[in-house]
Amino acid sequence: MDQNTIIYMAVCVLAILLATMFSSRFGIVSIFVYALAGLSFFVLMLMAFADFLIMPLFTKLFKITIVPAKGFTITSGQDSVIKYSNGIYYATGYITANVYNYVFATERETEEEPEITAAPEKWEKAVMNIHFPFKFNIIVSAEDIQQHREELETKRGLLEFQYSRELQSQNPNPMSLENMQRQINIIQTRIDKIGEGEKPVNSLMYIESTAVGVSLKEATDALTNQLTELQTVFNIFDLSLTRIAGRELYHLFKLNHQIPVLNDLLTTFNVQK
Amino acid sequence: MDSGSQSLIFSIIVAISFVVAVSISFVPANFSPLVLVLAVISFSAALVAYATKDYFFLIRALPYMKNNIAVIDDTDPYYLAPNGSAILVRKGDTVYATAFIKVPSNSSATEMDDEQKYNFALLFGRLVSISKTPMRISSQLHSINKDEYIAKVTARLNDSEARYNTLQSDSKADPKALERVKGEVTMWRNMLDNVSRTNSQDIEVYASVTAVGNSEDEATNLVAIKADEAAAGISATLGITATVAQGNEILTYIEPDYMIPPATIGEVMKYQATRG
Structure with missing residues (x-):
């Protein structure tokens, strides 16, 4: 959770608590207020950690469609962008395609080579199995190597300091020591990789597909089928594949026309990954 | 861009929530149903205030909604640069220009031995690290306009x-x-x-970069420089000739009706029907 989210949440929770506190002197009514406060807190948590569930539910409930730009509509479920042109509905949807962040993988350098060798062939096989329009997108931005290396070295130094303190304590916790040692190894592997010439990059991957139909339902149903098929086909790459709904759909639609700066990308796409 | 107005709207809504919450303390003891109403208002305002953090684009459109349609923007999402080499998005006094670089690919993994496949994958690794500003690399399968x-x-x-x-x-x-x-x-x-x-499809790889300027000319020129740099980097890394896309080629990358041209809709629908 980033600093901005914490501030927003703290202020809103405070408002809810204040209303609950002032209602406590109203006997039976206060029980209803407590229940409502609990519900509000639950919705707040959902909005913080799973906004892609709660906000599409809200727009679906009130049948609200969104116009993100002239000629385009976002469905009330916030999972497809619709373009109506020459009597045909074009429904576009998105899937996240992020690499699982396996912590242990960074410690197993030797096993990476066969995976890398198999990747081009896997890609071709996947594409050969798809017979409808789709786009695989990766947005990349190289990091400053020196700065990244310094950040890693600082982290390693801090962990080594914590490790030695834990080791010198009267009752060192073996689990904690093992965990810290593992983290030090991971960081060391990353530093070594940079030393070998590998460049650190920030990346965001997503898959986009478009389906057509003579009615809105036909187009959106076909899109759902296509996205499900894409999820099955791209599963061989060991990616986290989830259909995108909510605000990220709107931002991904806008990405077609303009790629924002790195900071905006990092703050916009921080949850559904 | 909208962070100023977002903070302002958040502050107003959250202030309403606090004021309503405090007003509960002034409600006489025999007006208890009013407390319930005020609490609901306060809680709702707090939730709406929080929603402005990620959904400001939607929240600000809701008060002007007609027939359950929330219009965030009713202008064209982009327009083509006069020289046809980029698309432009205007936001106030700022213009964003995005150029697309075609990356032709003539080799297949089936023709490669393991070492070549490994080297090719490493080349791709090098390709993704050539730009320090965000660059998108896309691989698009689309219907051919027949x-x-x-x-x-x-x-x-x-x-x-x-x-x-x-x-x-x-x-x-x-x-x-x-x-x-x-x-x-x-x-x-x-x-x-x-x-x-028959279903005729084509796979194309392209990269896209964006530059910001204070005028159309400035943004177009800056993105042309950025695109040329990216094209040179891609060409050198992959040993191919990457070129900047023009006019209708760009539309194939961003418009759904160019991705599935009218002439191919029949066959796409036929395929969809077999899968549905």
């Missing part, structure tokens, strides 16, 4: 049918020539049937 090809085959079919009819009406016509033209008619007809029936 309009022109179909028109050409139809013209040939009409031509050979006309010749066949002329020869048929001529009693002195050579039967062998008649047979040959008949074969030609059959060939073009079969070709037309096949072109319309």
Whole structure:
């Protein structure tokens, strides 16, 4: 959770608590207020950690469609962008395609080579199995190597300091020591990789597909089928594949026309990954 | 961009929530149902205030909603640069220009041995780290626009049918020539049937970069420099000739009706029906 989210949440929770506190002197009514406060807190948590569930539910409930730009509509479920042109509905949807962040993988350098060798062939096989329009997108931005290396070295130094303190304590916790040692190894592997010439990059991957139909339902149903098929086909790459709904759909639609700066990308796409 | 107005709206809504919450303390003891109403208002305001963090684009459109349609923006999402080499998005005084670089690929993994495959994958690794500003690399499978090809085959079919009819009406016509033209008619007809029936797709790889300027010219020039740099980097890394896309080529990358051209809708729908 980033600093901005914490501030927003703290202020809103405070408002809810204040209303609950002032209602406590109203006997039976206060029980209803407590229940409502609990519900509000639950919705707040959902909005913080799973906004892609709660906000599409809200727009679906009130049948609200969104116009993100002239000629385009976002469905009330916030999972497809619709373009109506020459009597045909074009429904576009998105899937996240992020690499699982396996912590242990960074410690197993030797096993990476066969995976890398198999990747081009896997890609071709996947594409050969798809017979409808789709786009695989990766947005990349190289990091400053020196700065990244310094950040890693600082982290390693801090962990080594914590490790030695834990080791010198009267009752060192073996689990904690093992965990810290593992983290030090991971960081060391990353530093070594940079030393070998590998460049650190920030990346965001997503898959986009478009389906057509003579009615809105036909187009959106076909899109759902296509996205499900894409999820099955791209599963061989060991990616986290989830259909995108909510605000990220709107931002991904806008990405077609303009790629924002790195900071905006990092703050916009921080949850559904 | 909208962070100033977002903070302002958040502050106003959260202030409403606090004011309503405090007003509960002034409610007389015999007005307890009013407390429930005020609490609901306060809680709702707090939730709406929080929602402005990620959904400001939607929240600000809700008060102006008509027929359950929330209009975030009713202008065109982009327009083509006058020289056709980029698309432009204007936001106030700032113009964002995005250029697309075509990355031709002529090799296949099936022709490579393990070492070549490994090296190719590493080249891709190098490709993704050539830009320090965000660059998008996309691989797009789309339907080929067969309009022109179909028109050409139809013209040939009409031509050979006309010749066949002329020869048929001529009693002195050579039967062998008649047979040959008949074969030609059959060939073009079969070709037309096949072109319309089969699903023709193309896979294209392209990169896109965005530059910001205070005017259209500035943004277009800056993105041209950025695109040329990216094209040079891609060309050097992959050993190919990457070029900047122009006009309609760009539309194929961003517009759904160019990704599935009208001439191919029938076959796409037929395929969708078999899967649905």
